[in-house]
Structures are given as structure tokens and as C-alpha cells.
Amino acid sequence: MSMSDSSPSSICMFSLHHPCSSSPDGTLPQDPMPQMDSGLYGQNMGFPKTPEQMMGLGYLAYPSCLNTSNSERPAQQNHNAPQKDFSQFLLPPPVPALRQSTQKRGLSKDSVEYRLRRERNNIAVRKSRDKARRRIQLTQQRALQLQDENHRLQMHIQRLSHEVDSLRHYLSQRHLQAKEQDDNC
Amino acid sequence: MSMSDSSPSSICMFSLHHPCSSSPDGTLPQDPMPQMDSGLYGQNMGFPKTPEQMMGLGYLAYPSCLNTSNSERPAQQNHNAPQKDFSQFLLPPPVPALRQSTQKRGLSKDSVEYRLRRERNNIAVRKSRDKARRRIQLTQQRALQLQDENHRLQMHIQRLSHEVDSLRHYLSQRHLQAKEQDDNC
DNA sequence: TTTTTGTTGCGCAATTCTTAG
DNA sequence: ACTAAGAATTGCGCAACAAAA
Numbered sequence: 001m002s003m004s005d006s007s008p009s010s011i012c013m014f015s016l017h018h019p020c021s022s023s024p025d026g027t028l029p030q031d032p033m034p035q036m037d038s039g040l041y042g043q044n045m046g047f048p049k050t051p052e053q054m055m056g057l058g059y060l061a062y063p064s065c066l067n068t069s070n071s072e073r074p075a076q077q078n079h080n081a082p083q084k085d086f087s088q089f090l091l092p093p094p095v096p097a098l099r100q101s102t103q104k105r106g107l108s109k110d111s112v113e114y115r116l117r118r119e120r121n122n123i124a125v126r127k128s129r130d131k132a133r134r135r136i137q138l139t140q141q142r143a144l145q146l147q148d149e150n151h152r153l154q155m156h157i158q159r160l161s162h163e164v165d166s167l168r169h170y171l172s173q174r175h176l177q178a179k180e181q182d183d184n185c
Numbered sequence: 186m187s188m189s190d191s192s193p194s195s196i197c198m199f200s201l202h203h204p205c206s207s208s209p210d211g212t213l214p215q216d217p218m219p220q221m222d223s224g225l226y227g228q229n230m231g232f233p234k235t236p237e238q239m240m241g242l243g244y245l246a247y248p249s250c251l252n253t254s255n256s257e258r259p260a261q262q263n264h265n266a267p268q269k270d271f272s273q274f275l276l277p278p279p280v281p282a283l284r285q286s287t288q289k290r291g292l293s294k295d296s297v298e299y300r301l302r303r304e305r306n307n308i309a310v311r312k313s314r315d316k317a318r319r320r321i322q323l324t325q326q327r328a329l330q331l332q333d334e335n336h337r338l339q340m341h342i343q344r345l346s347h348e349v350d351s352l353r354h355y356l357s358q359r360h361l362q363a364k365e366q367d368d369n370c
Numbered sequence: 371t372t373t374t375t376g377t378t379g380c381g382c383a384a385t386t387c388t389t390a391g
Numbered sequence: 392a393c394t395a396a397g398a399a400t401t402g403c404g405c406a407a408c409a410a411a412a
Contacts, residue, residue, distance in 0.1 A: 120398080122380080124397090124399055125380080125381075126379090126381095127398090146328060153339065164352065167353065168352065178363055303405075305374080308375095312375095313376055313377055313378085
């Protein structure tokens with residue numbers, strides 16, 4: 001069947017969104033208030049040596065399939081089981097739920113519909129990434145500005161502190177003088 | 186043919202690096218003094234300077250390939266011609282001079298060597314992106330902290346200013362009193 | 371010089387958000 | 392309120408470079 005897919009190929013199948021790594025977990029999927037982003041002045045945390053190790057990630061490659069080529073699609077079925085060979089023994093047909101879209105959108109890869117969808121998504125992706133880049137840049141700038149302002153404020157504080165000290169000192173002098181004068185009078 | 190291939194993946198392939206793209210121009214690839222991550226998106230790396238983009242955003246989709254298949258190498262001819270079909274008519278064999286090192290470039294996609302390279306790169310990519318994510322997060326945090334600190338400093342300044350004012354006022358009072366006393370004496 | 375590692379834009383597909391009907 | 396269609400995000404792998412080794 002031309003149906004397309006069927007593609008059993010996707011031998012590897014590994015990918016499936018491995019847990020570790022990103023885990024967007026929605027922490028910052030998209031802020032309603034886009035403002036900052038990166039910067040890293042990080043004083044010491046620059047990751048001197050082995051960053052990941054300390055942090056915890058190994059970057060060990062997921063399954064590292066080795067299948068040749070890739071034929072159809074790179075295997076996409078979503079996060080599900082760790083996938084072992086015997087899975088086939090356990091489950092007669094992989095019918096569980098990974099078809100979802102297939103039916104819904106019988107995209108045959110050549111269909112104009114498919115191409116249109118793809119193209120639209122590609123555009124959206126570019127747009128989104130551009131936005132992200134801008135946001136990051138803004139945050140960086142913002143951090144720099146804040147750092148700058150911070151410095152200014154600290155200077156100001158220093159000046160004021162000195163001024164207060166001076167005034168106090170002067171006042172105490174006056175106080176003494178006044179006292180003397182009082183006595184003398 | 187198990188080989189298959191033809192790996193339609195990355196179907197389009199047109200891309201070939203829009204000229205501008207990279208060209209880091211070395212302005213600020215990475216500062217010797219790592220403090221802000223700076224780097225990363227120097228600014229114009231996206232794609233070319235299509236007029237639309239410059240103005241705002243175009244996101245008009247590049248070439249919108251539509252081709253399928255691709256056979257072995259996905260048209261690798263480096264940044265050169267815009268790539269049109271007739272190129273074949275113009276150039277008998279695509280041998281001109283951009284061969285570099287056939288040996289290395291001639292990875293057959295099935296070769297273990299190729300797979301290993303890919304796998305290593307994939308790992309590197311994950312690592313790099315993770316790093317970027319962390320960096321971004323740090324910058325965000327930093328910006329927040331700075332903002333906070335800024336607020337504190339401003340409060341401090343306010344207090345000091347008031348104090349100076351008070352002292353000044355008090356001093357002027359004393360001055361007057363002293364004067365009177367002087368006169369009285 | 372060559373090889374390896376790090377970055378980065380891009381397209382794909384899954385998922386999540388939005389929104390029109 | 393609900394669902395479906397479309398836009399926005401996100402993780403992933405690929406390829407082209409740049410940067411280290």
C-alpha cells in the first residue's frame with residue numbers, strides 16, 4: 001500500500017523524547033511577559049571542567065541505534081515504553097494508540113495538504129525561534145543595564161554615606177563649640 | 186533493498202546555508218572574558234537579509250522545495266549557485282573543484298563511519314543546547330536578582346537622602362541659634 | 371594539515387495554546 | 392462548553408561551519 005507509512009522501518013525508534021535533557025516541564029514554555037533571558041555573568045559557575053557530570057547529564061546518546069539509513073520517518077512514536085524487542089511478543093499489534101494522527105490526517109507525505117502543513121509549520125517555527133532569539137537578546141541587554149544601574153546606585157550610596165558622615169562630624173564639632181561658648185558666656 | 190535510503194529525511198535540502206547566515210564576522214564570537222554569554226546570536230545570523238526580514242519579519246518560507254527523494258547525498262554542492270535544474274546543462278560534471286577531500290566527504294550514509302560521526306555530533310548538539318539552556322536560565326535569574334538588588338539600593342538611597350536632609354536642616358537651625366546666642370553675648 | 375568537538379539554522383513531528391465555529 | 396483547525400513551542404537529528412586539539 002501506498003499508504004505511505006506503514007513504514008516499519010524506523011528501526012531505531014529510540015528518540016522518543018527521552019526524559020532527561022530538556023524536560024520543559026512547562027517551567028518556561030512561554031512567558032506571557034517576555035522579558036529576559038540569558039546572560040551569564042556567572043561569576044564562578046562557568047563550568048570549569050566537566051559540566052554535565054556535575055550537573056548530572058551524560059549525553060550518552062539515547063539508544064544509539066545504528067540502523068542504516070532511515071528510510072521513511074525517523075521513528076516518531078511518542079513517549080511510551082522503553083521499547084524492548086520482546087514488546088512485540090507482548091503486544092500482538094502495536095495498535096495501542098500510536099496511530100492517532102494517521103487516520104486523522106492521512107498525510108501521505110506527497111499530498112499537497114501535507115506539504116502545505118509542513119510549510120506553514122516551518123514558517124511558524126522560524127518565527128517562533130526568531131522571537132526567542134530576540135527575547136534572549138533583550139534579557140541579556142536588560143541584565144547589563146541593570147548591572148550598570150546597580151553600579152551607579154552603589155556609587156550614589158557611597159556619596160550619600162560620606163555626606164552623612166561629614167555632616168555628623170561637623171555637627172558634633174559645632175556641638176562642642178557651642179558648649180564651650182556656653183561655658184564662656 | 187534494505188539500503189533504502191534514499192532517506193527522504195531532510196527532504197528539501199535546498200537550504201544550503203543562506204549566504205549570510207553564519208559569517209560570524211568575528212565581531213564577538215566569544216569574548217576572552219567570559220562574563221555574559223554574549224556570543225550566541227551575534228545578531229544577524231538568521232538567514233539572509235531578505236528585505237522583508239529586515240523590515241520586520243518575513244517568514245516567507247525559503248524556496249519551498251517540493252521535491253521528493255534525493256538519493257545519496259542531498260545535493261551538497263556548497264554555497265555556489267542557487268541551484269537550478271539546468272545547472273547540469275551548464276556544467277557537465279559537478280567536479281569543478283569543490284571536492285575537498287573526497288575521502289572524507291564520501292560518507293555513504295550507511296557507512297558505520299558516517300553513523301558514528303552523526304551519533305557523536307548528535308551528542309555534541311544535545312550537550313551544547315543544554316549548556317545554552319542553562320546559560321539562558323542563569324541570565325534570567327541574574328536579571329531578576331539584579332532587579333531586586335536595584336530596588337533595595339534605591340530604598341537605601343532614599344533613606345540616606347532623607348538623613349542628609351534632616352541633618353542639613355538641623356544644622357541650619359543650630360546655625361541660627363548659635364548666631365542668636367552670639368548676638369546675645 | 372587533519373580530526374574532533376562545539377554551534378547554529380533548518381525542517382520534521384509531537385505537543386500545547388488559541389481561537390473560530 | 393466543546394471540538395476542530397491553525398499557530399506556537401519544543402526536542403530531535405542533520406549538515407555546514409567555526410573552533411579546538
